[in-house]
Amino acid sequence: MISLRSLLCYVAFTASTSGSPVFESERRFISTKVIAEMPTGSYLESTIIRPNGDILATSAMGSPKVYTVKGPSSRNPFVEEVASVYGVQSLWGITEIPPINGVETYVFVGGNLSSLIPLTPAVGSWQGFRLSIPKRGAAKVEQIGDLGRETALLNGLTPIPGSPGSVLIADSGRGTMGRLNVIEEKWDIDAFSEPEMAVLPNSPLGMGFVAAKFRDGYLYFASAPTFIHRLRVDGKGFKIPGAKAELVADVSQNFSGIDDFIFDRAGNIYFTTNAPGNALGHINIRSGESSIVAGGADETILADCASLAFGRSQNDKNVLYVARGRGFTDEEDFGKIVAVSNFDK
Structure with missing residues (x-):
């Protein structure tokens, strides 16, 4: 869910990383297959899997659209546009929340960028949206309240298990995390503001905290550029008083940064960079x-x-669907969904 890496990031990485990457030893043959291609110029930023198994993905470049990949595990997956969003140029994080009035519901964010290289978001342009997908009829997009003039770069979203209808949203430009009640349209811009979420000095992309997930009484979060921490939280998704962030992993030996991450059934983490x-x-x-x-x-x-x-x-529960794009390095390329399988440890 972040960080569209610019050429500046490449320079920083090559200047600071030495040695060869460490590949997983004794692993199975890894299968990587492109199963879907988006329009030219698109850059897929965030993905979520629908209950019926179809994929939803947001586009951060090309045009502010939400796409679906129908039947991703079938022999012939195909792409359709679900919604086109007006008032913003770029869509970023998306997540699912419990149905509202029986209708399948998602929350996503979008805003404007005044420059791609260097990545320069337009402060105050970022908004939250609700996507409703009925069993019959067209999908519907609605803006959720006003997220304020101070939001800098809204990024990864995660639903709060103990607070149905509420989500946490990373503001990567501010290095904080906001809390949004979708139903009541209440917004707390600084629900979490830990030192470990902050934007580091001289960050190539000017980003701090980028993505988060809840697991076993902790909020796990990825922050710039290569760290995953965790923080004790209560059942409603609020920080336990006095809790301090604990370092889970620093992947700088092999990676330039963490963009999005997910847990497997054993609690280990897969991530994109x-x-x-x-x-x-x-x-x-x-x-x-x-x-x-x-x-x-x-x-x-x-x-x-x-x-x-x-x-x-049942056909793809052990398949990771990875969203990618080449918006910075090749404007003639386009976003793709890649199925990765045979990687179980």
């Missing part, structure tokens, strides 16, 4: 060690990979 790393990574949650599962700096199959999600059907 886009240009120049272009790789799917893995973190052993017990040891904190990281390794490259697929892709790499010299490969293009996962170029600018930005987000990932496990399939939800």
Whole structure:
């Protein structure tokens, strides 16, 4: 879910990283297959899997659209446009929340960029949107209240398990995390503001905290450029008083940065890192060690990979769908969904 990596990031990475990447030893043959291609110029930023197994993906470049990939595990997946959003130029994070009035519902964010290289978001332009997908009829997009003039770069979203209808939203430009009640349209811009979420000095993209997930009483979060921390939270998704962030992993030995991440059933972490790393990574949650599962700096199959999600059907529950794009490095290229399989540890 972040960080569209610019050429500046490439310079910073090559100047600061030495040695060869560590690949997973004794792993199975990894299968990587492009299953869907988007319009030229698009850059897929965030993905979520619908209950029926179809994929939803937002486009951060080309045009502010939400796409779906129908039947991703079938022999012939196909792409359709779900919604086109007006009033913003770029769509970023998306997540699912419990149905509202029986209708399948998602929340996503979008805003404007005044420059791509360097990445320069337009402060105050970022908004939240609700996407409703009825069983019959067209999908509907509605803006959710006003997220304020101070929002800098809204990025990854995660639903709050103990507070149905509420989500946390990373503001990567401010290095904080806001809390949005979708139903009541209430917004707390600084629900979390930990030192570990802050934008680091001289950050190539000017980003701090980028993505978060809840698990076993903790809020796990990825922050610039290569760290995952966790923080104790209560059942409603609020910070436990006095809790301090704990370092889970630093993947700087093998990766330029973490964009999005997800847990497997055992609690280990898979994550994406886009240009120049272009790789799917893995973190052993017990040891904190990281390794490259697929892709790499010299490969293009996962170029600018930005987000990932496990399939939800019996056919693809062990498949990771990775969203990618080449918006910075090749404007004639386009966003793709890549299915990665045979990677179980």
